[in-house]
Amino acid sequence: MTTGATGAVGDRLLTVEEARDAVLAAIAGPTEPEIAYLSEARGRILAEDVMSLTALPPWDNSAMDGYAIRAGDVATATDADPVRLEVVGEVRAGWAPDRQVELTTPADAAGARIGERGRDAVGPLPAAVLVHEAVRAGTAIRKAGDDLPEAIAILAAGTRLGPAAIALAAGSGNESVSVHRRPRVGILATGDEVRAPGRPLGPAGIPDANGPGLAALAEEAGGHPMTLGIAADRLEDLRARLKAGLSGDLDMIVVSGGVSVGPYDVVRAAFAEVGRMELWRVAVQPGKPFAFGVADRPGGGRTLLFGLPGNPVSSFVTFELFVRPAIRRLAGLAPGRLVRAPDRAVLVEPASKSPGRRAFLRVVAERDEAGGPVRDAEGRVRVRLAGGGRGQGSHVLSALALAEALAIVPETVDSLPAGAPVELWWLDRD
Ligand code: AMP
Ligand code: MG
Numbered sequence: 264m265t266t267g268a269t270g271a272v273g274d275r276l277l278t279v280e281e282a283r284d285a286v287l288a289a290i291a292g293p294t295e296p297e298i299a300y301l302s303e304a305r306g307r308i309l310a311e312d313v314m315s316l317t318a319l320p321p322w323d324n325s326a327m328d329g330y331a332i333r334a335g336d337v338a339t340a341t342d343a344d345p346v347r348l349e350v351v352g353e354v355r356a357g358w359a360p361d362r363q364v365e366l367t368t369p370a371d372a373a374g375a376r377i378g379e380r381g382r383d384a385v386g387p388l389p390a391a392v393l394v395h396e397a398v399r400a401g402t403a404i405r406k407a408g409d410d411l412p413e414a415i416a417i418l419a420a421g422t423r424l425g426p427a428a429i430a431l432a433a434g435s436g437n438e439s440v441s442v443h444r445r446p447r448v449g450i451l452a453t454g455d456e457v458r459a460p461g462r463p464l465g466p467a468g469i470p471d472a473n474g475p476g477l478a479a480l481a482e483e484a485g486g487h488p489m490t491l492g493i494a495a496d497r498l499e500d501l502r503a504r505l506k507a508g509l510s511g512d513l514d515m516i517v518v519s520g521g522v523s524v525g526p527y528d529v530v531r532a533a534f535a536e537v538g539r540m541e542l543w544r545v546a547v548q549p550g551k552p553f554a555f556g557v558a559d560r561p562g563g564g565r566t567l568l569f570g571l572p573g574n575p576v577s578s579f580v581t582f583e584l585f586v587r588p589a590i591r592r593l594a595g596l597a598p599g600r601l602v603r604a605p606d607r608a609v610l611v612e613p614a615s616k617s618p619g620r621r622a623f624l625r626v627v628a629e630r631d632e633a634g635g636p637v638r639d640a641e642g643r644v645r646v647r648l649a650g651g652g653r654g655q656g657s658h659v660l661s662a663l664a665l666a667e668a669l670a671i672v673p674e675t676v677d678s679l680p681a682g683a684p685v686e687l688w689w690l691d692r693d
Pocket of ligand 1: 452453454469470472519520521522574
């Protein structure tokens with residue numbers, strides 16, 4: 264597919280898939296591996312399999328506090344006629360005495376009872392015990408390697424390290440693991456009206472929502488965000504900040520604002536100056552003016568250049584569709600794991616959208632008394648528009664913040680009646 268700098272194929276807007284495929288095709292593969300201590304590894308993607316450095320458990324061990332005995336010695340033991348065994352030693356795990364106490368009574372060397380049956384396994388070690396029951400050999404022993412053998416792959420390359428995976432790696436003797444470097448993501452807001460946090464707004468300023476929002480999204484996707492500040496709507500300023508990002512060996516730069524067709528929308532021209540434009544304009548709502556380019560870095564390697572529309576909801580949705588998959592791919596996830604797994608839903612109220620574009624509506628789920636999402640008889644989640652019908656504007660941050668999921672409405676649909684089925688992407692699920 265050749266799109267050229269105007270992006271559209273002929274006059275047709277690109278589909279979401281065409282644009283995402285073009286973005287992913289510009290990524291050669293995950294970032295290089297590095298060694299990370301387990302304390303730093305949560306959320307990272309394994310570059311190599313993790314091996315068990317020890318069997319787990321490492322040796323046969325006791326499943327409970329008590330006495331280690333030979334089954335043959337107590338074969339005749341009964342409640343009325345217990346077997347007396349001499350206590351020959353003590354094996355401590357930490358400070359706890361290791362005695363199976365429920366079926367025994369402490370005794371002196373001659374076998375006289377000196378305490379109560381089944382009493383607590385604390386206090387001085389008795390000289391002998393009376394055993395009241397026969398036991399089978401092997402009872403209450405955890406065998407070495409019962410959980411895991413030594414020297415096998417316990418976590419595969421491509422796995423994302425959650426808490427249980429970290430416990431497993433540590434529990435089998437690993438101190439560190441080989442993971443892909445977190446992709447470095449430059450975040451650049453643009454707009455003469457956009458003000459850094461805490462700066463006075465003056466008569467025509469607005470606070471920068473996209474800079475902090477996109478940095479948070481980048482981090483959640485597995486990237487390492489770095490701010491490039493707020494550029495004025497001037498080609499020279501934008502170019503200088505992009506060049507600073509390229510010199511800083513960023514894997515990608517995410518610019519918000521300035522990608523439309525106005526005289527001050529200079530982002531595409533700046534991309535073309537520091538690298539080249541790959542595509543522009545996608546059949547999506549919100550987010551149509553999305554732009555993508557690539558640039559070679561002076562220090563070697565390539566930087567992906569994303570131009571997201573300035574309206575905060577548009578920048579959020581286009582990040583979700585195009586930037587998040589790119590970060591996840593660079594971070595080491597397999598190509599099949601880059602976008603969210605879809606759920607099924609019904610939109611319980613009517614909605615309208617632009618014809619010919621795929622809409623990503625911001626929605627909330629109905630909840631039952633236990634807090635779980637309500638599903639209909641066919642298992643579809645019942646969802647409503649976040650912030651009501653007026654919450655769907657591409658500038659409405661309050662509704663975006665309420666949204667739990669995106670409901671996807673195909674290009675071919677112009678309006679939805681109440682109760683229409685939709686595909687759902689939960690924003691808190693992979
Ligand atoms: P643009 O895409 O530059 O035409 O911006 C579209 C709208 O988004 C305008 O109303 C901008 O003021 C607004 N906008 C652009 N950048 C930001 C930002 N960083 N934070 C909040 N709003 C923004
Ligand atoms: Mg602007």
